[in-house]
Amino acid sequence: MLEFIHGNQASIYFIILSIFLGIEIISNVPAILHTPLMSGANAIHGVILAGAIIVMQQVPADDYLNLTLGFIAVLMGTLNISGGFFVTGRILSMFSAKKATK
């Protein structure tokens, strides 16, 4: 365990700082933006797709079971990202559309 911590020191610092940054970033959000914020954050955790791509690339080309699983994983990750950003965009466009008509 100590070995693990020693080997991943930079990551651990990085994680601690990111936690505080995450809290700091959204601490003053007005209620009207809760939905787009959540939906935007939802899209961002789709970055797990990067992991799916890395894993997929290591699967032996004749390992059909894992190729299938990997394919589904990449598909799911992409859905998460594209769906997330497009939905957020759509929600936000409703906020701004009526501002233009005003």
Added chain:
Amino acid sequence: MTTILDISYFIAILSFIIGLKYLSFPQKAKLGNLIAGIGMTVAILLTIIISFYQQTINTNLVLILIAVVLGTVIGQIMAKKAEMTKMPQLVSFFNAMGGGCALLLGIIEAQQFHEANNRMAEVVLIAAMIIGAISFTGSFVAYYKLGGKEVPANRSLVLVLSRITLLFLIVIPVLVSYSFLDLSLAQEVLVLASIALVYGIVFVIPIGGADMPVVISLLNSLTGMATALAGIMFHNLLMISGGILVGSAGILLTLLMCKAMNRSLWNVLSGKFKKSGGINSANGEELDIKTITIGELSTQLAFANKVAIIPGYGLAVAQAQHLCAQLDAILEKKDVEVHYIIHPVAGRMPGHMNVLLAEADVSYDKLKEMDDVNHEMKSYDLVIVIGANDVVNPAAENDSSSPIYGMPIIKAYEAKQVVVIKRGMSKGYAGVENNLFGVPNCRMLFTDAKVALNEINNELKRIS
């Protein structure tokens, strides 16, 4: 080449931070979403290109490309087609996708794990996989519940099952760590994945419909954590930062929602309300209910100076937000000032009601937050409550035996006149009688919100 990837990851991380930050400002939110989206696209494309730079084109690459293109197109279509009232379902669906991705990632990686004898690294992999699995099935259950479907289940059985599965999820990895249980990593992952999938289901089932804003942001946050753990596994800073940002922001939002309902997170998760003394049913008989007709209400509206509408989820269910906006426009022409007062947990996800009203072209500056107007409630001539119940119940302030006692409410009863549009005397989610209906300045209009608004609008047009 890897330097280029590192730089693109750095830029993507920055784009996430700036994107999320901008999403907190109404004017910059759209730009923020765009920035984060571009950062993400660049990082993912470069990951694909570079991970195959040294290799020849093979089946894996083709499959990845097909999946990415397919996913992008399907995601876009789903996002375009969904109705705004179904937005929470869509968000939990996409959240389930992220969780599922983490789950499959763990299963595949477990079979080709390189860092042999590094139990800590294995535990990280297992944790990412378990959290992903919980978020996967949990989000799907949330999806069904948001659609208004009750999952048929034996409550006590579900509670027992959720304790047992949770116990297994903790005990099994410990047993394997200390060699009490002889399982290969791949076997261990498969066993734990199945248990975690069950846990995800029984974890969300007991949680009540009105607590959905809490659950959705919690599940969102869980997927973020799974992503961050997977990032540690791959030594991938982009995944770590993206995951942690979402994870911590999600937890904060979750707690914010709990606070708005005056309930602890634990309380919400176990699906319990504070025990009430059963006094409420007795009170119900004594409420002095007075009704009002459409005609009377329309006249009052036409002669009011300042009117507030308190929308609840019932408004969204009746799809009446557009009619509401119409009413608002008609009143505006008669120089009546109209505000919307929105409770933080109105709707089925944080901020849901704001989105629905924005869709109906209600101007942004008419939407008021509860805390901003509660102290000037007396200045409203007329307050119309549409499809909301518990959030305007004065019992939260003056009846310490009530299960909702202590919950911040909109003080509708302080307005000069309150009209509640409601189908019948049914109780709100908390299952308590609403004392507001009995106060002297409250009138009831028993009908469907859509029908009522439509008739009021016609009536008002006739008067003018």
